[in-house]
Amino acid sequence: MELGIDFAFSERITSDRTGLFPVDYRIKAALRPALEGRRVAIVDDAISAGSAVRGTYREVAACGATPVVLGAVVVLGPAAREFAAAQGMPLERLAELPLAMWLPAACPLCATGTPLTDP
Numbered sequence: 001m002e003l004g005i006d007f008a009f010s011e012r013i014t015s016d017r018t019g020l021f022p023v024d025y026r027i028k029a030a031l032r033p034a035l036e037g038r039r040v041a042i043v044d045d046a047i048s049a050g051s052a053v054r055g056t057y058r059e060v061a062a063c064g065a066t067p068v069v070l071g072a073v074v075v076l077g078p079a080a081r082e083f084a085a086a087q088g089m090p091l092e093r094l095a096e097l098p099l100a101m102w103l104p105a106a107c108p109l110c111a112t113g114t115p116l117t118d119p
Contacts, residue, residue, distance in 0.1 A: 008035055010056040025055030027063060036064035043071040048099055050079035057087065077101060 010025040027035070040060050042053055053070060060067050070084045071092040077099030084091035104110050 006034060006038075010052075010059050012052070021049065021051040023051065023055070025052055025059055027056075027059045032063045035060060038065045039068045040065045041069045041071055042067050045072065046074045046076060047072045047080040047093075048076040049101065050083050053080065054083060057083075 008027055008031040010027050013024045013026050015022050015024045042056050042060065044053055044056075047053055047070075057067050067087065068089060069092060070080060070087075070089050072080060073094050075081065075091070075093045075096045077097075080093070081091055081096075102108070102110075109116065
């Protein structure tokens, strides 16, 4: 309570889905009622693909809260900026760095059969 504000967190939960990001993010049941009707900042240390902030955004909204800003220490690539813009939220960050990331079907190394590690 150094800042005099409330705090909640989402936990990474492995799901049974397949695909690139087979994880979910959940807010514990004990924390959910305190979020209802609140305006919420979603903050992460680093955002690259954005799966954690997207999952947390869904959870916050499911709790009846309104996400109003997305924040990070560092943003890698365009995903956080694009997600924040799509939700009509500002993105606050200390640093933004480029990130080359592809889906497997578009990966130049995958296309040439180049292994990521030595066998």
